[in-house]
Amino acid sequence: MNQKKHKAEAWVRPEIKALSAYHVPDSANFIKLDAMENPYQWPEKMVDDWLAVLREVSLNRYPDPSPAGLKASLAEAMGVPSGMDVILGNGSDELIQMIALTLAQPGRVILAPEPSFVMYKMIATFTSMEYVGVPLAADFSLDMGVMLAAIEKHQPAVVFLAYPNNPTGDLFDRDAVHAVIDASPGLVVVDEAYHAFAGDSFMDELGKYDNLVVMRTVSKMGLAGLRLGLLAGPSEWLGEFDKTRLPYNINVLTQVSAEFALAHREVLDKQTQQICTDRALLMTELQATAGVQPFPSRANFILFRVPKAKKVFAALKEQGVLIKNMGATEGPLAQCLRVTVGTAEENTAFLTALRQAL
Numbered sequence: 001m002n003q004k005k006h007k008a009e010a011w012v013r014p015e016i017k018a019l020s021a022y023h024v025p026d027s028a029n030f031i032k033l034d035a036m037e038n039p040y041q042w043p044e045k046m047v048d049d050w051l052a053v054l055r056e057v058s059l060n061r062y063p064d065p066s067p068a069g070l071k072a073s074l075a076e077a078m079g080v081p082s083g084m085d086v087i088l089g090n091g092s093d094e095l096i097q098m099i100a101l102t103l104a105q106p107g108r109v110i111l112a113p114e115p116s117f118v119m120y121k122m123i124a125t126f127t128s129m130e131y132v133g134v135p136l137a138a139d140f141s142l143d144m145g146v147m148l149a150a151i152e153k154h155q156p157a158v159v160f161l162a163y164p165n166n167p168t169g170d171l172f173d174r175d176a177v178h179a180v181i182d183a184s185p186g187l188v189v190v191d192e193a194y195h196a197f198a199g200d201s202f203m204d205e206l207g208k209y210d211n212l213v214v215m216r217t218v219s220k221m222g223l224a225g226l227r228l229g230l231l232a233g234p235s236e237w238l239g240e241f242d243k244t245r246l247p248y249n250i251n252v253l254t255q256v257s258a259e260f261a262l263a264h265r266e267v268l269d270k271q272t273q274q275i276c277t278d279r280a281l282l283m284t285e286l287q288a289t290a291g292v293q294p295f296p297s298r299a300n301f302i303l304f305r306v307p308k309a310k311k312v313f314a315a316l317k318e319q320g321v322l323i324k325n326m327g328a329t330e331g332p333l334a335q336c337l338r339v340t341v342g343t344a345e346e347n348t349a350f351l352t353a354l355r356q357a358l
């Protein structure tokens, strides 16, 4: 074979070549506490009722392109104020992508605190936007001097604020978020992926600002497999985002399953309450473990620092417990690991393995 370079080499955008594909580790046979999933199944009777609903689905037909019933159920369940629009995404990841596609122009900026959710930066790259990450303060709060200066300097088309933040876990100060919204020339997206565990929200403030939208997902409340996210806000924004949505982005199985799950909200709510209770127990145990520094959490995971994160992560894995290594040896996430709150048994297994690993 000659040494001619493959055509892909010449044509793939350099910024895409420079990326590595989003890596999801193989988790078979592990106690899986790495991905902020709800650990619970549904009661058997509920599964049977759900399967009965699925029987009636017409897989030969395209799904409803804009399912009004599902949107209304979600709006009701999520407390979307009346007068505000709702659009749906194939996970909130797709909504982030739709927002970027709508606002992208050469030189335009997506701005977010760092560390935060990695997809903001990745999607900025996909859509040829510039990404500006603004470091959080050492205690993971918004460093307002730096944040406001960055907004002033870069005039971002969109600012993403995860509330609570991932991977740090806590809520930002509400007044600081207000100040970011006030100072931002473009859109501010408050990403409430962990709302179910947070007990706080900006949903009520929709309509008070012409540059605020709120994003939610059903992923972290027990339906990660469905891939369904929701954006709520003024129709002036959402009507435009909707134009970049691929037709039929929410498949028919997701549509009927989400409707079904929302009609059994009390089951999901009970699971959420259990996770919040277990989060408090896990926090107490981590605080009581010498060498471990856990950070406050209003989400279904806890970020914590240990003396040697890489070694502890590997030892946990050796014992069959998979969590997330933040992979940093310096900077704000230095020696940090992130554990998802699992069942009581899983949390105990994790703590036992952790204490052995330290």
Ligand SMILES: *Cc1c(COP(=O)(O)O)cnc(C)c1O
Pocket (backbone or CB within 6 Å): 036, 090, 091, 092, 093, 094, 117, 162, 165, 166, 191, 193, 216, 217, 218, 219, 224, 227, 228, 229
């Ligand atoms: C998990 C997560 C999402 C992605 O949610 P999907 O709806 O599953 O795509 C969005 N934002 C934050 C901050 C997250 O942690």
